[in-house]
Amino acid sequence: MNDQTAKRNFDLGIDKQTVMTLGSHCSLQxxxxxxxxxxxxxxxCEEKRFDMYKRFKFIDNIVSIKNFKEIINKNFQDELIEKYSPILIPHGTLISTLNMDELESIRIPIFGNKWILRWESDRMLKQQLMDESKLPSPTQIPSKNEIDGLCIVKLHGAAGGKGYFLVTDKKGFEEQAQKLIKSRVIGSEENLFIQKYANGVPVYLQYFYSPITNELELLGIDRRYETDIDAIGRIPSKFQISSNIEPSYTVVGNIPIVLRESLLPEVYSMGERFVESSKRLVPPGMPGPFCIEGVYDNNANFIAFEFSARIVAGTNLYVSGSPYSDLLFETPMSMGRRISLEIKRAIESSKMGLITT
Amino acid sequence: MNDQTAKRNFDLGIDKQTVMTLGSHCSLQxxxxxxxxxxxxxxxCEEKRFDMYKRFKFIDNIVSIKNFKEIINKNFQDELIEKYSPILIPHGTLISTLNMDELESIRIPIFGNKWILRWESDRMLKQQLMDESKLPSPTQIPSKNEIDGLCIVKLHGAAGGKGYFLVTDKKGFEEQAQKLIKSRVIGSEENLFIQKYANGVPVYLQYFYSPITNELELLGIDRRYETDIDAIGRIPSKFQISSNIEPSYTVVGNIPIVLRESLLPEVYSMGERFVESSKRLVPPGMPGPFCIEGVYDNNANFIAFEFSARIVAGTNLYVSGSPYSDLLFETPMSMGRRISLEIKRAIESSKMGLITT
Amino acid sequence: MNDQTAKRNFDLGIDKQTVMTLGSHCSLQxxxxxxxxxxxxxxxCEEKRFDMYKRFKFIDNIVSIKNFKEIINKNFQDELIEKYSPILIPHGTLISTLNMDELESIRIPIFGNKWILRWESDRMLKQQLMDESKLPSPTQIPSKNEIDGLCIVKLHGAAGGKGYFLVTDKKGFEEQAQKLIKSRVIGSEENLFIQKYANGVPVYLQYFYSPITNELELLGIDRRYETDIDAIGRIPSKFQISSNIEPSYTVVGNIPIVLRESLLPEVYSMGERFVESSKRLVPPGMPGPFCIEGVYDNNANFIAFEFSARIVAGTNLYVSGSPYSDLLFETPMSMGRRISLEIKRAIESSKMGLITT
Structure with missing residues (x-):
């Protein structure tokens, strides 16, 4: 533990709660x-990123480590607890760094429901929670022999769309699978699963559920910006075909959008169904931020691919609020700020148990 | 009339004007x-949406009805007038719910010029007003026999791009038309009209014209987010061709953009020409919000497809102001807020006659 | 010089510095x-645009001229200096209007380093500065005989992507080159240069470097909106092929984006390398705004096409701040405002020499 505490003139009282997160994903926000x-x-943060993070004046303390994996060290956790008594805000980097046993073993109080993160990471549990929430999802194709029409093939547990590919028949599936096996991305075809390609425009719905007020808030909407799938449309068809482009789905950023207001009632309803089914299947449920991710098809029906049971990076668009948070709050309310507002309300009403696990 | 007036602690004086709208489209903003x-x-609002709208604290009163069509009931209108003396802000849902005779018969004062909404709804009148405003528009193809090159086929009065299709020859036209006839979307080919496809990037120009100050304001710019036409570029050409994708143009949302500053003089000029020709053809003209909708072609020339003679949903992006409104106003100025600012100015200067019909 | 000074009630003291720019590009911001x-x-501004610019209350003085070229007139410059003692903020229109000898001869103090603008305009110098900054850039193809796979062909000194075209072989190159020669866009094939097409999603990184604090700031990120290359994805492949679409790359606007936070350390590193190499190659270096422009490929590696050594038009998105400037400043900080903040700081600390040339 190399504590490079930034020397800044903050004289915050001992009564101030400390919010902690890992230096990546959405930590600035x-x-x-x-x-x-x-x-x-x-x-x-990891040492190599210390120089970047020290630029930001709102970070009171920076503890730099060699590798995020060190966060599982119990002594390190105890040191942080003793010195800062922090609440840890989990995000995508925490989840992709640790396995779920490691994550659940963390002694630092975690904002939200840490048990639900396992349901985000495990494909079968994830589908179960989506089905329980009555979120329409793409048709699963049980075997390569049943590929009929455009399908997308995904990797179990793949992060950020890396390794996804499109096929229209069994032969294409086998060719692409062989490539991934040869390049050691996967061990066998068993690591792949097949979905009917759900055509439509991507939409990511950013929610916050407060167990203190029992209210669900839609705080923003975005779409991902993925390379190179969002670039191939800039290549005319004749060149796409002669160049034999194989697209990838690596997320590099996000673009802000708003939805037609007539779609919002169902957006709220989906969020509420997710909150309710989470309470049933994974107590205490879904306190805090989450995201439902999918496309609107050509009948303007939503098809959900995934959920994230914690803050998503698309909320980085709205550091000073979104068109949706501006309808709910008089001050600019990012998702990050909303989390801390909830922490303050929980402290004031002695309900920290409702928002941490 | 089921008056589920929200119980909130507002003690606004009787002298406060009430702004009313239908619960859809851009009502929140x-x-x-x-x-x-x-x-x-x-x-x-419609009963089924009451639960969503009651979330928003800035809505003082919610009257829920079974169906928006009930707004044409004279008794209902009289009740609203007696209780609230509202001004009704018209938007896309009002126009798509009512026919123009119904809309013009409404006794509640309507913000803007209700007579011009007929010119928005009728394709011939719309083209006349666009021509009078010298807005360049796509070449009309008078008959399927004259289809030569890429054309887009639209439905008379179709909302939101639903049913539009592309063709390059007469045979393609007849095939697609047959599909629409069989699925009873149209009665015959007569319901269709053909335009040369104007290739270019979509741009929607959000204006506000004040008859009080006689000034035109550009308050924002967006592009629509349409399914699945804005998704097909994510499908590589070889898969598009083997999957035989038939695109649709259903609007589900909007994306913010800014334009090159060198294009703004013509943007203002187009808006002013529209305001002037509206005054000549449809007195009292175009008070309030309107939108000119089109594409910039590869010479950066604007080609207008449509106009909307009232607030458009793309303004929902700018609940707290846009890069353009921020150049004109010191406070965050959404189009919705701009409307109410105009109402206040009209009250203060006894010029309500200028902004309502 | 036709001084149409707007009559407005500004009673700013003589001690106030005047900021001047040409009426185009990003002048409003x-x-x-x-x-x-x-x-x-x-x-x-040019006379034809006077009517537009006079709408904006924050412009204290407007001097209108027939043609931007008149700015090279020494007497005109002296008049402006005597009357206003301005600092000139250079932008894309100044660079495209003047040749570099003309620009360097301007007597009005120019914000930033006017000598580096030559390095932006000259393709060989530009590549040298990019190489010195270790910015990965697309593979250069030295001759049409070596075209192998998808390549993009660009014009020396072309502004805004106009005239760019794609090829996959020598024959395609010659056909397209002939077209440009016939239409007199170029004199010969010598005016063209060839790059391997770098596939990926476009990203524009907006930086500000302060020589006063020696700090680099990332103030915003955008992508360009180009016609008609950003529109062809909306044409299904079968129609693209039958219609023989030839795309163009004319910039008409910009779309806001944010990047994954894990990409930011390298974004800052690229900016710092650019600042350092500028100091070595083109003293005094890169004070003020600049932009690095490229794509993220499917491994999320950045490939730089260009830089702009002055404010770019993509900053017009962020008139009231961006998700990145909001992390650094408590007030809404556009790039334009950041420039003036630097001017004020330079005045206060008697360091004007650091920020003007």
């Missing part, structure tokens, strides 16, 4: 939001 | 803007 | 930002 709510901020 | 300007707000 | 920082504003 989360800690900026915490600071805007008057809380202390603590970043645990 | 319109009523938020009204509240920000200190006016009373009234939403008439 | 630049002068709005100057006014927000409390400085005087001066716009030199």
């Amino acid at each position: 989360v800690l900026k939001g915490a600071k805007d709510e008057g809380l202390n901020t603590l970043l645990v | 319109v009523l938020k803007g009204a509240k920000d300007e200190g006016l009373n707000t009234l939403l008439v | 630049v002068l709005k930002g100057a006014k927000d920082e409390g400085l005087n504003t001066l716009l030199v």
